[in-house]
Amino acid sequence: MGVEVRVEGLTKSFGRQAVWSDVTLTLPAGEISVLLGPSGTGKSVFLKTLVGLLEPDRGSVWVGDQDLPRLRERELYEVRKLFGVLFQDGALFGSMNIYDNVAFPLREHTRRPEREIRQIVTEKLDMVGLLGAEKKLPAEVSGGMRKRAGLARALVLNPQIVLFDEPDSGLDPVRTAYLNQLIIDLNQQTDATFLIVTHDINTARTVPDNIGLIYHGHLAMFGPREMLLSSEEPVVRQFLNAQRIGPIGMTEEKDADELAAERRSGQELPPLPPIPRQLRPSNGLPRRAERTPGQWCRENGVMPPIGSFV
Amino acid sequence: MKTIGEFVIFCLEALRGLFKRPFQGREFIQQAWFISSVSILPAALVSIPFGAVITLQLGSLVQQLGAQSFTGAASVLAVVREAGPIVTALVVAGAGGSAICADLGARKIREELDAMAVLGINIVQRLVVPRVLAGMVVAMLLNGVVSVVGVSGGYFFNVIMQGGTHGAYLASFQALGQLPDLISGEIKALVFGAIAALVACFMGINAKGGPKGVGDAVNQSVVITFMLLFAVNFVLTAIYFQVVPQKGA
Numbered sequence: 064m065g066v067e068v069r070v071e072g073l074t075k076s077f078g079r080q081a082v083w084s085d086v087t088l089t090l091p092a093g094e095i096s097v098l099l100g101p102s103g104t105g106k107s108v109f110l111k112t113l114v115g116l117l118e119p120d121r122g123s124v125w126v127g128d129q130d131l132p133r134l135r136e137r138e139l140y141e142v143r144k145l146f147g148v149l150f151q152d153g154a155l156f157g158s159m160n161i162y163d164n165v166a167f168p169l170r171e172h173t174r175r176p177e178r179e180i181r182q183i184v185t186e187k188l189d190m191v192g193l194l195g196a197e198k199k200l201p202a203e204v205s206g207g208m209r210k211r212a213g214l215a216r217a218l219v220l221n222p223q224i225v226l227f228d229e230p231d232s233g234l235d236p237v238r239t240a241y242l243n244q245l246i247i248d249l250n251q252q253t254d255a256t257f258l259i260v261t262h263d264i265n266t267a268r269t270v271p272d273n274i275g276l277i278y279h280g281h282l283a284m285f286g287p288r289e290m291l292l293s294s295e296e297p298v299v300r301q302f303l304n305a306q307r308i309g310p311i312g313m314t315e316e317k318d319a320d321e322l323a324a325e326r327r328s329g330q331e332l333p334p335l336p337p338i339p340r341q342l343r344p345s346n347g348l349p350r351r352a353e354r355t356p357g358q359w360c361r362e363n364g365v366m367p368p369i370g371s372f373v
Numbered sequence: 374m375k376t377i378g379e380f381v382i383f384c385l386e387a388l389r390g391l392f393k394r395p396f397q398g399r400e401f402i403q404q405a406w407f408i409s410s411v412s413i414l415p416a417a418l419v420s421i422p423f424g425a426v427i428t429l430q431l432g433s434l435v436q437q438l439g440a441q442s443f444t445g446a447a448s449v450l451a452v453v454r455e456a457g458p459i460v461t462a463l464v465v466a467g468a469g470g471s472a473i474c475a476d477l478g479a480r481k482i483r484e485e486l487d488a489m490a491v492l493g494i495n496i497v498q499r500l501v502v503p504r505v506l507a508g509m510v511v512a513m514l515l516n517g518v519v520s521v522v523g524v525s526g527g528y529f530f531n532v533i534m535q536g537g538t539h540g541a542y543l544a545s546f547q548a549l550g551q552l553p554d555l556i557s558g559e560i561k562a563l564v565f566g567a568i569a570a571l572v573a574c575f576m577g578i579n580a581k582g583g584p585k586g587v588g589d590a591v592n593q594s595v596v597i598t599f600m601l602l603f604a605v606n607f608v609l610t611a612i613y614f615q616v617v618p619q620k621g622a
Contacts (some may be wrong), residue, residue: 116487140493168492282527
């Protein structure tokens with residue numbers, strides 16, 4: 064069963080450079096949330112702050128009744144056992160083979176006999192499609208395989224909160240589709256709270272229950288998937304539909320002149336595309352957090368774009 | 374100033390980690406073996422000319438003073454008290470410390486250290502303590518090798534090159550030298566080994582900015598270690614002369 068994570072007024076800077084400020088959001092227990100944002104907006108920094116690897120300037124991260132930035136080191140190590148993190152490149156230990164990497168958390172934190180460890184590791188490796196690659200060193204396998212091994216390691220202690228740092232980066236579209244399905248299936252099986260940091264629009268549109276968007280040092284919006292996919296907010300609309308027209312520029316924010324020139328030239332954002340259906344678990348059984356297609360739109364009187372949820 | 378403060382806290386953490394269980398015995402042995410394997414040969418090769426240079430320099434000087442029979446004594450003092458620990462520490466820092474720093478730095482930028490921390494593992498206890506202990510033990514043992522090789526080098530050059538008598542060289546060992554010299558040399562080596570490993574680990578786990586950041590960290594760790602070594606050596610030597618009465622004084 065997942066745990067709710069509440070973030071309140073979180074602010075982070077490196078020296079004089081502010082990364083983001085006053086981020087407040089709640090990752091609902093057992094739900095999948097995606098955090099989006101243009102490159103360099105501090106999404107990975109947010110993820111690392113969430114798990115206590117970086118210290119925020121201000122604000123709180125509540126996991127149950129514990130505020131992570133205020134915890135003593137020993138308490139922090141204990142709380143971290145609730146987390147599983149998939150890092151961008153898998154972050155496998157280079158001196159160990161894939162099997163030992165996945166077995167590492169079990170050997171460190173449990174007293175299970177080696178036979179039982181082998182059974183669990185084999186099960187997790189099978190889940191991510193890496194059976195047969197156990198004896199290979201991380202340097203001998205592809206980036207995608209490293210990432211999947213990292214996922215197996217992150218899941219081996221059955222964490223209640225799983226954080227994914229750009230799970231799709233460096234993967235081909237087919238592998239990304241498999242990984243997205245795997246995320247949905249895992250959520251159904253474990254009921255853990257998931258946060259995925261990405262800038263893959265397709266993942267954001269089809270996988271999560273909730274979407275958040277960090278832009279220009281602030282959380283522009285956070286809420287149910289259908290809320291953001293039907294939002295008329297220019298930043299959200301531009302980003303979720305991968306358009307050039309809108310306030311987001313090549314570097315970060317377009318200035319007033321550029322926006323005025325855009326308006327004068329008559330360029331407008333195209334109409335909202337239909338909202339796709341959310342991915343469903345491959346065994347056909349519903350997830351606990353699953354909502355029926357269009358539920359949020361109906362409950363909030365929002366008319367979804369034509370052709371949605373087909 | 375902030376970095377100095379962080380380094381002091383890091384050293385205290387490492388000290389605390391020394392007494393925490395479980396002790397990472399396997400990592401300690403691996404690291405000790407690794408540091409030895411990269412240090413023994415360079416240390417021996419450096420100490421031969423080092424001992425020889427001391428003998429050559431002193432040889433001509435003491436000859437002019439008519440005290441050639443004391444060449445052995447002076448050579449032993451110079452090698453055992455000063456040159457031994459310094460050469461050992463330079464080699465441990467240059468060969469072992471730089472490798473430790475590069476290894477931890479690479480792990481840092483590959484997010485391996487973050488992954489370890491997320492898995493609830495204390496990096497200082499797990500990775501730093503065994504490396505610091507290995508640096509200390511290897512430095513202490515290596516100091517013995519350097520001292521023996523250095524004095525042998527001095528002996529060879531004094532007896533073979535300068536025409537000194539081997540009996541006078543060996544007999545004069547006791548004239549100025551004493552057991553506390555060896556003990557102080559070993560203590561120095563222990564402290565220098567600790568400094569080299571601590572600085573290397575600290576710079577490694579704080580590396581940032583990709584592969585270039587690792588290169589910078591390695592460079593800085595060697596430079597900082599060398600500077601610290603000479604400063605600490607001065608302090609330790611001053612203390613030694615205050616605490617231990619000298620022969621013939």
